Amino acid sequence: MSSRVMPYRGSLTSREQVAVYDFSWPAIIFIPLVAVLIQIFIPVGFRYFPIIDLPLMVTIFFATARRNPISGCLTGCIIGLMQDLFAGPLQFHPLGMYGIALTIIGYLASSLGLKIDVENPGSRFLITYIFFVLHQGIYFGVAHGLLRQAQVWSWSHVAISALANAVIGLFVFALLDRFKQR
């Protein structure tokens, strides 16, 4: 399927840079699924892997590639709920904590994708960094504000984790670019 050039009011980039991509259905289903599976499986052997958030990267990637806020919301919601299913005991981690966070991220990422170029590595690095911090903030707000859970916010930890995710995200996005259909 070829990419569509979608004119959008208020876009800050040229028409070529806001090309909308589509994906095959297997890619739409299996990429998030594999991301969640890797996220729950890899940390068994790698101590620091949990700071990498693959479902977040996949959400950002799909949202920015499709550039459709509704589709971004739904993608984030589904991926977040999948992540919630394995995230922890029901007493301490009810379904919806990651769902809410990734829904907002999906919406913002797709909205941002309409306005700026999100294809080059520099913007991808910045987008991943900012959205990771935002994701952590939303999760903290849901856990602390809505559920009254005792959470600790560490700026240094979030900053380092965001940096790691931004670096890894460059490679993940480059890999996922292969699934774009033109």
Added chain:
Amino acid sequence: MDTFLGRYKNLIVLAAILFAQIIGLAVQVRRPAQSGETRLIRLWAVSAVTPVEKAVVHAQKWVYDAWTSYFYLRGVRRENRELRAEIERMKIDDARLSEDARMARRVQALLAFKEQYVESTIAAQVIGTSGSEQSRVLYIDKGSKDGIKPDMAVITPTGIVGKIMQVFPGSAQVLPINDQFSGVGVALKDTRLQGILKGAQNGATRLQYIMSDEKVEPGEEVITSGGDRIFPKGLPVGRVVTVEPGKDLFLNIRVVPAARLDQVEEVLVVTKIIDKEPDTKDLAPIRAADILAERLPTVPTKPGTDAAGNPKPGDANAGAATPAGGGSGSGAHPSAAGTASANKPPAGTTTISGAKPVGTATSPRSTPGTPTAGATGASKPAAAAGAKPLTTPGTGATSSPKPTGAPPTTKLPPPNGPASGATNAQAPPSGDASTTPTRKAQPASEQAPGTNPDQPAKPPSTEPPQ
């Protein structure tokens, strides 16, 4: 209206999705799941993913085992040598510790003290995690089909791991002790102070509710207290790393878990814990003299002497080698009653008090389990008396010719049959074959007190072995 919906369609959809999820959160918080209860959607998800995870983990393990077992064998010989040496050291330690355990069981029996014993466990493999930093739960490949239930303890040989939270047909969710929602009743091993070990969001574990006027030293071991009714008492938990004054009159104590929680692969799920009194069937009957002997002070160490009666340098254990420790004494195999000094540094020698003639272990590699090997010059009445060869680990402590670093002990043995030293651990309680030849081999005046059941027990402190 159409214009409004069309203009704010995206925002309306976002608000609707968020609203639905917040309502969902509220419903879950309003009606929290009971312990062990599982949402159907989560059950389906975990059940769907578990076979994939199991397949991946087992395939990975198979490849790893094939690589490490058949191809990558670098350093295995050296490691094997080191492990053998360690086993021999541990055999000697085992003999000493089993003696202490016997004594403890006798005391517990006197007090009708009930202990918790781990009756049965199930080995399980870790197949997944939560995948997030906010939660540190693990998934194991055993579930309700295998008899796993919520609130069962999960341990490793090195320390506790956590407890079972949710159980699925083919898998179960483990809440590790470093999770921020975890809490374990623990005690400090030396000071016996009790507190609660809590996890933190960053994966650290802290011991809480220890008053700030208590003295806690870094390095002190932390064990389970049994107060949470999940973990049996006395299991290793970790070690104190830092102690700082905290808020609200309590110390801020950081503990490093004994088990490697970040790299745990195989675990044991404790499926049954029983309360019972210590088994004293294999122990000898307790006599008043025994109790008295246990309470008497120990005998100070004397410098060892060689065959000529000269003091030996570096032999800290000489003159007081006792059956309970790394050496041998009454009840020991006489053939082992030698000075294993050949080719050995002085620290490795073990002089058997009162044993005559003094033999010399000529082979530095004679294993502790076979003390007759290489020991020359010693009479061997044990064989003549039909005693069994002392090859059990317990006998390994009779005389170790190797400088295995066995902790020298000056503690006198309990003057009773099997308790009287590192004799055959499988031997009958008293008057058995392993003690009879000893009495023949040694002069009567040099027997340890209480080894002869026909004689009244003599307080051990009255005549230290020479």
